[in-house]
Amino acid sequence: MIYGVLALGAGLDRVTAQAMSSVVFAGSAQLVATQLVREGTPALVLVLTIFVVNLRHALYSASVAPYVRHLPLRWKLALAYLLTDEAYAVAGSRYARDGASPAPRSPCRHWYFLGAGFTLWFSWQLSTAAGVFLGAAIPPGWSLDFTLALTFIALVFPQLKDRAAGAAAVAAGGVALVAVGLPFKLGLIVAAIAGIAAGLVVEGRRG
Amino acid sequence: MTLLLALLAAGVLTFLTRLSFIALLGGVEVPRVVVRALRFVPPAVLSAIVASEVLVRDGKVELGPGNLRLLAAAIATAVALLTRNVFVTIGAGMAALWTLQALLAP
Numbered sequence: 197m198i199y200g201v202l203a204l205g206a207g208l209d210r211v212t213a214q215a216m217s218s219v220v221f222a223g224s225a226q227l228v229a230t231q232l233v234r235e236g237t238p239a240l241v242l243v244l245t246i247f248v249v250n251l252r253h254a255l256y257s258a259s260v261a262p263y264v265r266h267l268p269l270r271w272k273l274a275l276a277y278l279l280t281d282e283a284y285a286v287a288g289s290r291y292a293r294d295g296a297s298p299a300p301r302s303p304c305r306h307w308y309f310l311g312a313g314f315t316l317w318f319s320w321q322l323s324t325a326a327g328v329f330l331g332a333a334i335p336p337g338w339s340l341d342f343t344l345a346l347t348f349i350a351l352v353f354p355q356l357k358d359r360a361a362g363a364a365a366v367a368a369g370g371v372a373l374v375a376v377g378l379p380f381k382l383g384l385i386v387a388a389i390a391g392i393a394a395g396l397v398v399e400g401r402r403g
Numbered sequence: 404m405t406l407l408l409a410l411l412a413a414g415v416l417t418f419l420t421r422l423s424f425i426a427l428l429g430g431v432e433v434p435r436v437v438v439r440a441l442r443f444v445p446p447a448v449l450s451a452i453v454a455s456e457v458l459v460r461d462g463k464v465e466l467g468p469g470n471l472r473l474l475a476a477a478i479a480t481a482v483a484l485l486t487r488n489v490f491v492t493i494g495a496g497m498a499a500l501w502t503l504q505a506l507l508a509p
Contacts, residue, residue: 212406212407212410216410216414220410220413220414220417222417224445224448224449225413225417228448228452229410229413231452231456233406239405239406239408239409240409242406242409242413243409243412243413243416246413246416246417247413247416247417247420248444248448249444249448250416250417250420250421251420251441251444252441252444252445253417253420253421254420254421254423254424254437254441256421257420257421257422257423257424257425258423258424258438260425261424261425261427264425265425272422272425272426273422275425276418276421276422276425276426277418277421279421279425338501339497339500339501339504340497341456342456342472342475342496342497342500343493343496343497344452344456345452345453345456345457345472345476345496346476346479346492346493346496346497347489347492347493348449348450348452348453348456349453349476349479349480349483349492349496350479350483350488350489350492350493351445351449351489352445352446352449352450352453353483353484353487354487355445355446355449356446360443361442361443361446362446364443364446364447364450365446365447365449365450366450367447368446368447368448368450368451368454369450369451369453369454370454371451372450372451372452372454372455373454373455373458373459373464376455376459376462376463376464377462383451383455384448384451384452384455387447387451387454387455388444388447388448388451389447390447391443391446391447391448391450391451392440392443392444392447394443394447395440395442395443395446395447396436396439396440396443399439
């Protein structure tokens with residue numbers, strides 16, 4: 197919903213805002229994209245940034261791959277499309293609970309995955325529409341773009357589980373400030389790479 | 404139009420990222436350094452965005468007390484640490500910003 201409001205604030209029209217929800221279907225990447233659109237970022241950098249923000253999904257893909265390998269291709273395609281943070285949290289914990297064996301002991305688990313994924317997809321589309329609808333009614337003086345920073349402040353702390361993750365966050369934040377002047381709004385990508393590198397270094401040093 | 408194409412490209416890339424290892428049949432071992440690096444993507448990306456949203460105004464870094472968003476973000480951070488709740492954090496941060504704007508803005 198917040199995404200819908202911000203998308204309108206950034207100058208996206210309703211159709212484009214809704215299209216992004218169904219095509220990209222990734223909360224944090226869409227929020228970042230609205231910020232970049234607001235600042236008039238070139239399309240190529242926009243695409244690259246969304247790609248970097250969504251890189252973590254490769255990790256989910258690797259993690260569920262053993263459990264879906266016996267399924268036909270159309271199932272793999274559908275489940276891959278629905279593989280968001282939330283769907284992974286639900287389906288991944290179900291697979292973990294059933295034990296490591298990918299043997300089809302409960303052969304219908306992919307329906308569980310599909311159900312969770314589709315429910316999330318549907319509520320995401322609905323709440324985007326609600327946000328787009330509301331966004332048109334909210335005056336810009338309310339500083340609603342600040343909700344983007346607030347959402348991410350709330351999301352970042354559960355991520356800081358150890359010193360390496362903390363180092364990644366601090367380095368990325370710092371570099372983001374230094375890199376403000378970079379052309380084409382490349383600062384975010386540079387900052388993310390610096391943060392990932394810092395995390396790896398700190399983790400590697402500890403052992 | 405360019406924007407729509409860019410979003411389409413981003414959507415396809417995101418889909419391929421999610422499909423990557425599923426399509427490889429799980430038969431390929433992921434290099435350990437890749438798995439380790441991916442863990443740092445969320446904290447790095449999130450904090451880079453927070454830093455630039457809160458501390459940069461009109462292309463310049465603002466660290467002084469005149470930056471109301473910085474004060475409101477500090478309050479929101481405290482609330483985030485105490486409650487660990489996204490909606491409460493957003494509510495507290497917006498309330499803080501509006502209060503500060505009402506009190507301090509000319």
